[in-house]
Amino acid sequence: MAEAHQAVGFQFTVRPDGVDLKLSQEVIKNIYLSGVTAWKKRAIQFKNGVLAGVYPASPSSWLIVVIAMMSTLYTHIDPSLGMIDTIKENLPLRGYISVQTRAVLSAILFATGLWLFLIYLLRYTLKALLSYHGWIFESHGKMSTSTKVWLSLVKMFSGRRPLLYSFQASLPRLPVPNVEDTIDRYLDSVRPLLDDERYKQMEMLASEFKESQAAQLQRYLIFKSWWATNYVSDWWEEYIYLRGRGPIMVNSNFYIMDLLYVIPTHRQAARAGNVVHAMLQYRRKLERGEHAPLRALGTVPMCSTQMERMFNTTRIPGIETDIVQHLTDRKHLVVYHKGRFFQVWLYTGGRHLLPSELETQFSRILNDTSEPQPGELKLAALTAGNRVPWAQARIKYLSQGVNKASLDVVESAAFFLALDEEPQGYDAARSGSLDGYAKSLLHGKCYDRWFDKSFTLVSYPNGKMGINAEHSWADAPIVGHMWEYVLATDCFHLGYTEEGHCKGDVNKCLPHPTRLQWNIPKECQNVIETSYLSAKKIADDVDFHGYLFNDFGKGLIKKCRTSPDAFIQLALQLAQFRDQGEFCLTYESSMTRMFRDGRTETVRSCTSEAVAFVRAMEDDQSTLNCLVSEIEIPLEQINECHQVISREVTLCCWG
Missing domain, CATH: 1.10.12 (Lyase 2-enoyl-coa Hydratase; Chain  A, domain 2)
Incomplete structure (x- = not known):
């Protein structure tokens, strides 16, 4: 009850002698701080929006142009070729404004127009430069003089200190091939x-x-x-992802692992506290547009549109097609542990919860001994099964009363956190540890991940972490960039105490996490069980074996002036042919983020040249062995790599 009283801002009691009013100063203070934080956030977003809107120029450049135009009034030089005088003669309210004031206003208006013209000129010049892609097709490790000149021009027109969305207006459109x-x-x-x-x-x-x-x-x-x-991205999202009626678990969702050899702490709640806090820091910079845009070669900008829906996003099931629901400024996350759903608030007093405060909240959930409500344990299996039954169950059983309220909390959360009970991670002394780790992140128990959330953060009892991400809203590199930031912040900035706890004081006055309430009828429980069995059949059919190849890596391949990606693709083709005796239509994704709103395109790596290479490798009389022996990678190591891929790894080949 103490937590409930803390949430009340004021209480009043009507008595015969009047009204007794009691105010909670702590709650009133938190409300005030939340309001200040909200307005500060809006101000920063507005400022950064202006900076991105006028990029590659800056607001201060407007003042420079205005001062330059104003100075011409006193030097009797007219760089506007009479336009300032024309503006002055056509200003409204001429009879109420002095001649000198009209001259100043005219100069300011002309300077503003000239400044906007220069901005658009710079943008379209940069867009024209970015339409050149010849640098992609140059030989590995070489760069022509024309490409060097082009890179210098791109740097010159790119401005200084760009924000996340600064280059959006300068990115070229995806061209339509003939x-x-x-x-x-x-x-x-x-x-x-x-x-x-x-x-x-x-x-x-x-x-x-x-x-x-x-x-x-x-x-x-x-x-x-x-x-x-972009003429293709909306179709790609709808027809490749959202219109699919089959399960998205395994078939669409992907996973990202933790650092293989590093475990900063073995305390589950502490690791989750640091990682969640780092994600909140990333989200704050993302909402403000303060991240630096990704640039190829450190110069060529990539589209940042996909990053907008990283947080506060959920895939909503439909009968014919799903939709992606993106909300703003969500202040809670949902935690799943032992079949129970908890709501955890991420703010207090207008600020993020500190890592130590998040650790306290997660520890409370881990120590909670309550039992799941009927149907709650496997509720998330609905998101793992076929989409139509999930959409029908959502409309029929989860759209009213307490179920709707709880489902809204889940779907509107910043993201989803699963506190698992079984430790995972790579262990060199334990055979198959990497296999179990990957399968846990890919599908788990089929009911302990909310597969519709933009991503589910998975926390293990031994301190390992991982991510299961829904695919429709963005591609893997988007989540990968966020995860790199989070891991670096966790290990190098936040850190842990000697006992493995989060740094900072422990705040035990926070309201406890709230259990979500469900009233799931028997009919809905039957649908949940059907979805679970369907998903489990898929999960049991996943045959995964991960292998760490340590003989050589991309560095040695690059020394041979060969693309590591091309090397692996050829190894896959050779492995496929040795295993199946034939070639198959192969899909490799290629991002098109150098174009506005670009996502993914298809590379068909089973080319005539790749086939010729494979047949030469299988021909004992071929001179390819002689050619391979001239480079620094021994032939037996290349063959070993091919055999490992053929034997140990599930081939990424689709017909």
Whole structure:
């Protein structure tokens, strides 16, 4: 009851002699501090929005241009070629403003217009420079003189200290390839997979498509590219992800591991406290747009649009298609432990909870001995099964009363935290430890992750962490950048005491985490069980084996002036052929974030050249062995790498 009284700002009692009013100074102070923090946040967001809106110029440059124009009034030099005088003659309220005041206002208006023109000129110049992509196709380790000059120009027009969204207006749009190139590339991608007869049939189908429907469809595509910032990203999100009616667990969601060899603390609550606090710091900088934009070669900017929905985001199931719900300024997270759902507030007194305060809250949840309510234990299995039953159950059983209130808390949370009961992580002395760790992050028990949240943070009893991320809102590098920031902040900035606890004083006056209440009928429990069994069948079918290859890495491959990605792709093709005796259509993702709102494109790595390489490796009479022996990687090590991939790793090949 003490916690309940702390949440009351004032109490009053009506008595015969009057009204007895009691104010809680602590709560009133917290309300005041929360308001101050909210207004400070809005002010910072407005300031950063202005800075990003005028980039690559700055607000101070406007003052410089105005002063330069004002000085011309006294030197009798008119750089505006008469435009200032025209503005002065057409100003309203001429009879109420002196001639000198009108001259000053005219100079200011002209200077402002000139400043805006220069901003747009700089932006479109930078956009034109960024439309050049020849640097991507140059030989590995080499850079032509023209590319060096281009990089210098990009740096010159990029301005100083850009914010996260500073380059958005300068990024070029994704170009629409012409039909002939598209058809030629398609035929090239299927040529290694088809015999001569089937390939001739494919050529005939391609020619028929080109002569009949291609021109009309191409016009529609070009028309869309004129009014959409990206002609393909919205379709990609909807048709690749949101319209899929099958389970997203395993099939779509991906995972990210913790540091393999480092465990900063073995205390579960402490590690979760530091990591959650670091995420809150990252989110604050993200909401303010203060992160530096990612730039290839340290110069070429990447689109930052995907980062907007990292927090406070949930995939909402639908009958025909799902939607992505993104909210702003969410101040709580939901924690799952032993079948119970808890709501934990992330703010107190207008500030984030400190790591030690978060550790206290998570310790309270870990020490809670209450039992799950009927149907609560496997409730999250609904997010792991087929989408249609989940959408129907959500509408029928979870859209009213206490269920709706609790579901709203889950879906509106900043993110989802699962406090697991079984330790995981890489252990060199324990065979299969990496396999179990990966499978735990990928699907867990099929009911202890809320797979619809933008990401679920997973915490283990031995201090290890990990992430399971929903895929529709963004691609893996977006979450990866956040996770790198969090791990670095956790290890190098926040740290732990000698006992492994979070640094800082322990605040035991915080209100306890709130148990979410559910009233799940028997019919809904049957749907939950059906979804669980469906998801468990998928999880049991996942055959994963991770192998740490330590003989050489990307550094040695780069010394051979070879792309590590190309090396691994060729190893995959060789492993696939040795294992199956044939080639298959292979998908490799390639990000298009150099374009506005870019996401992902497809690279078909099973090329004619890759097939020729594989056949040469399998030919004892080939001269390839002689060529390989000339480089620094011994042939037996390359073969070992290929054999390891073939034997130990599930191939990432799709037909």
